[in-house]
Amino acid sequence: MTGTDWPLWEVFVRSRRGLSHTHAGSLHAPDAEMALRNARDLYTRRSEGVSIWVVPATAITASSPDEKDPFFEPAADKPYRHPTFYDIPEGVRHL
Amino acid sequence: MTTTAPETEVLAAVFDAAVAADERIEPRDWMPDAYRATLVRQIAQHAHSEIIGMQPEANWITRAPSLRRKAILMAKVQDEAGHGLYLYSAAETLGTGRDELLDKLHAGRQRYSSIFNYPTLTWADVGAIGWLVDGAAITNQVPLCRCSYGPYARAMVRICKEESFHQRQGYELLLTLSRGTEAQHAMAQDAVDRWWWPSLMMFGPPDDESAHSAQSMAWKIKRHSNDELRQRFVDICVPQAESLGLTLPDPDLRWNEARGHYDFGAIDWDEFHEVLRGNGPCNDQRIGQRRTAHENGAWVREAAAAHAAKHGKATA
Ligand SMILES: [Fe+2]
Ligand SMILES: [Fe+2]
Numbered sequence: 326m327t328g329t330d331w332p333l334w335e336v337f338v339r340s341r342r343g344l345s346h347t348h349a350g351s352l353h354a355p356d357a358e359m360a361l362r363n364a365r366d367l368y369t370r371r372s373e374g375v376s377i378w379v380v381p382a383t384a385i386t387a388s389s390p391d392e393k394d395p396f397f398e399p400a401a402d403k404p405y406r407h408p409t410f411y412d413i414p415e416g417v418r419h420l
Numbered sequence: 421m422t423t424t425a426p427e428t429e430v431l432a433a434v435f436d437a438a439v440a441a442d443e444r445i446e447p448r449d450w451m452p453d454a455y456r457a458t459l460v461r462q463i464a465q466h467a468h469s470e471i472i473g474m475q476p477e478a479n480w481i482t483r484a485p486s487l488r489r490k491a492i493l494m495a496k497v498q499d500e501a502g503h504g505l506y507l508y509s510a511a512e513t514l515g516t517g518r519d520e521l522l523d524k525l526h527a528g529r530q531r532y533s534s535i536f537n538y539p540t541l542t543w544a545d546v547g548a549i550g551w552l553v554d555g556a557a558i559t560n561q562v563p564l565c566r567c568s569y570g571p572y573a574r575a576m577v578r579i580c581k582e583e584s585f586h587q588r589q590g591y592e593l594l595l596t597l598s599r600g601t602e603a604q605h606a607m608a609q610d611a612v613d614r615w616w617w618p619s620l621m622m623f624g625p626p627d628d629e630s631a632h633s634a635q636s637m638a639w640k641i642k643r644h645s646n647d648e649l650r651q652r653f654v655d656i657c658v659p660q661a662e663s664l665g666l667t668l669p670d671p672d673l674r675w676n677e678a679r680g681h682y683d684f685g686a687i688d689w690d691e692f693h694e695v696l697r698g699n700g701p702c703n704d705q706r707i708g709q710r711r712t713a714h715e716n717g718a719w720v721r722e723a724a725a726a727h728a729a730k731h732g733k734a735t736a
Contacts, residue, residue: 331725333512350506350509350575350578351509352505352509353518354724355727355728356724356727356728356731359728366502367502367505367506370495370498371582387448
């Protein structure tokens with residue numbers, strides 16, 4: 326088995342407690358354990374993380390890349406979901 | 421993906437508009453074949469430079485003059501391996517895997533920066549590389565953080581953060597030597613004398629001879645021309661050299677009030693092309709060592725794969 330056959334892992338790092346894991350990059354490794362070790366050496370050499378997730382890239386299901394994708398259309402015509410949609414008289418506080 | 425001609429036209433218009441609006445292109449977006457090929461070539465050359473660049477400095481790890489310097493140098497060389505990996509990952513998002521790129525490097529079919537074909541003759545070379553070679557790399561790379569291709573730009577952000585330590589440790593090393601004994605000072609000066617001109621060559625051929633520049637600028641892969649970046653680097657280095665108490669080996673170097681820049685002497689482009697052609701002092705040694713390292717690592721890759729198979733954790 327050469328490197329080509331090793332699965333691709335996507336790496337997510339939590340930079341500190343209280344924050345979500347964020348995508349940091351990817352790497353190849355033969356198994357999850359090696360993927361974690363390599364991710365530590367590759368993405369947290371300067372204490373950039375307190376927790377790492379590695380996810381097989383093939384396990385990710387993505388929406389289509391097109392930003393005008395009809396997939397996201399249901400959100401486009403619902404401005405009333407945003408607080409700025411509403412007119413509130415001047416002087417009303419804590420709202 | 422098969423698309424009809426009018427569809428391609430629409431896709432190309434969407435791509436052009438995204439680039440014009442300074443938006444990032446992401447891996448699954450449609451992109452022109454030539455854009456993809458240009459990026460793969462540039463990212464591969466960049467990745468190869470990072471890992472070949474480990475060799476001239478690793479040459480001094482066992483002979484570092486103190487434990488402090490040794491720990492610093494090991495950390496720097498390890499960073500360069502990391503930079504290579506970030507970049508191979510970025511290339512992979514374009515559909516070209518690391519193994520394929522390494523095969524091409526080993527076969528001499530893809531290039532790396534010509535600077536790494538020069539030898540590191542003394543300890544002071546480690547300082548000169550950090551200051552000048554990493555310094556030139558930073559000047560080149562900072563604008564790449566805004567490159568139109570998202571994964572490449574993100575890799576560059578990470579790399580640039582790490583490079584500033586590389587440059588500063590080199591500068592500090594040279595400063596220590598420069599302020600040391602007469603022999604140490606001379607060693608520092610000699611290293612700067614040898615690395616200055618090859619560092620200026622790192623920005624590539626002059627603008628009127630640069631084959632890919634115009635298209636790369638139009639695609640916003642490149643943001644500044646070779647000569648522009650080279651000038652920026654010279655302007656930064658001159659006062660830094662003064663603070664080091666060292667001189668730069670160019671009798672034509674002087675401030676030009678009218679231009680607001682330093683004028684500098686002619687670069688020996690024959691030397692540059694000779695080194696690119698494979699006739700630099702260390703070309704064969706660098707590629708030879710890279711191939712050997714890859715072959716010597718085969719058992720580690722095989723063992724890791726066997727371990728994964730045995731424990732059934734290769735889930736992907
Ligand atoms: Fe680097
Ligand atoms: Fe570096």
